[in-house]
Amino acid sequence: MSIQMINSMDFEEFIDILGNIIENCPLIAATIWSQRPFKDLTDLKKHVFDFIEALPQSGKEGILRCHPDIAGREFEQGTLTPQSQREQREAGLSDLSLEERRRLGHLNSAYKTRFGFPFVIAARLSDKATILKELERRLKNQPAQELSTALEEVLKICHLRLEDIRQSLEDPAK
């Protein structure tokens, strides 16, 4: 895909295609639209990163709060965004045992109580066993450390979603 395709999109098309590269945060795409033209997808990603980095801590936490729980109620009801639904399904979170579901639910709420935002991980780079281990491990992090770890996961999700968009623009038939 030529980056020119993205650079030539009007605002509506840009938001339609890129609005959910950060889950439920179309403001980010709406902001970087005016920073085009982008040299390439890496340059576009850097604008996303710079936007997030420039936010106050409350804004960074707000981005995390826009993420659905891992294997939460919305996932079970199938009401997540298409990207999230797929990412969580691909991590094998559709076939949790009752015990795994209970454990994830307990750890998710303990994490949220401790940090004030939900546990976020790039599910497509993980699987249900690793997600459980990572949740247990990161629950022990200091808040400042965990905030940056969680945001790194948000950027990994963004990278994967941009790769999907690149492929879909390259070969719309797929």
Ligand SMILES: NC(=O)NC1=NC(=O)NC1=O
């Ligand atoms: N809380 C989360 O980590 N959510 C998610 N991670 C993903 O990769 N997709 C999600 O919806």
